[in-house]
Amino acid sequence: MTIKRLILSLLTLVVVALVGSSLITSLGQPQITNRLELYQTNLVLLATETSPQTETTETTASADPMDTARSQLQQAVLGDNPLKMALENYQSVRDDAQETLTNFEIRMAESNSAQFSTLVQQQEALLWQLDLRIGLLQAVQGNIDTAQSTWDALLNQLERRTAGRAIAETTTVLQNLWNDPPTVSDNAEATEATVRENLEGWFQSEALTQLYTVAENSTALTALQTQRMAIARSTLFKLAVVGILPTIAAIAGIGLVIFLLVQRFTQGKEALLAVGGQAWETPWEAEIIWQVLIVGFFLIGQVVLPLLLSFLPISLADSTSRVRAFYTLGYYVTMATAGLFILFLSVSSYRPLPKDWFRFQLSGRGLLWGVGGYLAALPLMLGVSIVNQQIWQGQGGSNPLLQIVLEENDPVALGIFLFTAAVAAPVFEELLFRGFLLPSLTRYVPVWGAIVLSGLVFAIAHLSLSEVIPLALLGSVLGIVYVRSRNLLAPMLLHSLWNSITMIGLFILGSGN
Known part of the structure; x- marks a missing residue:
């Protein structure tokens, strides 16, 4: 075993211990x-x-x-x-x-x-x-x-x-x-x-x-x-906004899902959901995938950054909402920058990359896949969430940002949280999980397997047990959208729509309390 692999193995043990501890803690x-x-x-x-x-017939008849x-x-x-x-x-x-x-x-x-x-x-x-x-x-x-x-x-x-x-x-x-x-x-x-x-x-x-x-x-x-x-x-x-509009979108999504399933059975490999035989040409081996995930994402996000930020003279518990919002944005941007830098260094020796790697195009097809993916994901996520709630019975943790946003009243802080969730998170996470991880996995497993595995890693990375199943499903939908569109704009748009609409719903719900 080389020194590099030994170091990666030791770092993996540290990351697995920390991630496992976070997941176990979320159970309570x-x-x-x-x-x-x-x-x-x-x-x-x-x-x-x-x-x-209750009104009289006369009153009702003459009502405006x-x-x-x-x-x-x-x-x-x-x-x-x-x-x-x-x-x-x-x-x-x-x-x-x-x-x-x-x-x-x-x-x-x-x-x-x-x-x-x-x-x-x-x-x-x-x-x-x-x-x-x-x-x-x-x-x-x-x-x-x-x-x-x-x-x-x-x-x-x-x-x-x-x-x-x-x-x-x-x-x-x-x-x-x-x-x-x-x-x-x-x-x-x-x-x-x-x-x-x-x-x-x-x-x-x-x-x-x-x-x-x-x-x-x-x-x-x-x-x-x-x-x-x-x-x-x-x-x-x-x-009406938080109740009726999502219901309409969910009904449209159900119709879209039924159409896609029928088309899959009637048109086979020509269907929109057909993802077999579309693997990427991956020039690097598993060690590069391992390195980017462990060092570029988990180690930096779960160990290095929290340790460095602990030395800052800031007490978030006593800080204003704007300070917490800027802190959250700064944390995420720093993690994303460091993670993408590790990714760049890891694959730079393989440049120029084969066709379709990290492809991003502003196109109507990408927009359609993004919006269509959101509509299809909505009823699926609602159904899985109902089952998931029965499994966890109110336990298993949630993204702490959701509770913060729900209780936030400062519009500036809300705007910063929205930017973090609707822009920063989709760009970084889709570059990493769909742009890099999913295509890399197609060297070793079928495309559908790469979609599921990348979705599962995406879910685990959020460190809440109760969110693993629904986020794995969402990650899989994001993967299908990327595989079929071959355009990172599509999963980024879907991800942004999901996060931003969730945030706006939380803003509205919190405004009445």
Whole structure:
């Protein structure tokens, strides 16, 4: 064995240990799926202010066409009983959170790990927030006794818990507001401040409405109702964007997938999905593939850069959102630059490269493959995500950037995160995984095998167990698009569309919370 191979072997052991550790750690991390469901539920609640009311036949007949259209949109988006649906969603998420907490407590007892102790505390805080809001949903629907019982149980849990003091104060405020008769403390301004500080969106508006009603503050109540109506109209549009438009795209994608499958069976090797016999002429051996992946991607991204950045005098936990956004972009651009430099050095001795290597052309065919690939991937990813959720039951981790974006309100920071996800990531990852890895693998395995293997490595590189299956599928779709188009523009566009539309959806969902 040469010195180079020995060094690569040792580095591989280090990388495998680190990647394996990250994947195992992600097993104890919650997914973002439940949080996304709650954010969408919160948007639905904000839009209920304009939910259609029962009207007489005469009123309906004389209604303005715009009002009729809006009512139909509300019915389609909000359903018949949005408050009941919201309560069911919150209780479902609470059940999952309670099960997760139980699992964390068991693992903490078995391992005595500080990591699980932190996870237990985070999960407890989530349950407190859920119970506070579940009680409010129950109270608004007229189930006052049930709401008071929910809040009583929450206060019993928070007794002598310093970390939950703010939740306890807010719970007490809500109990007083929905007492029979309702009461407000002598300092109404302090009560309002507590509500505004610890509740958001619809929950804050409902608590303030009850507060102003009990305090007989008609001026504040009228202003709040006007504000809620305006927010409800804009929220209805947001819900249409995050709900109806993806549904239309998914239906189009289903039709496209059916067409492609039928064509594959009827036209055989002439079909658009036929990928056999299209291998690249690969001049380098497996050692170059090994070197680029281990040194150019995993070692730099997982070892070298984190070590170097640890010496920077920056505490991300205490930094502003813009600093975190620039840090994320800088980290990714640095990793991409270093990785592509290693790739260039590794293949430079084989130049000029054979035909179709790293081919990028601005062409209509490339655009069609990119957009068509996105539409086809959408229903496939939705179906796999449903199965994947059943497998992992809310665990297995998620990309941390998703949670950051979901909770971000600074438009500059959001723009930087969007650029990172929609431009920097697709360019680098498609150059590496589709431009280099997939064609290189065709020297050793059939093209379909190279598509699957490169997709699997692409999925593992994201370091979240729960994302391996859906990302492997997405990576395979990206591979098929590249193999058939022979143009890196196509998978880059597909990748960019997927990331940017996901990010925009998160921006919209987060705006209502």
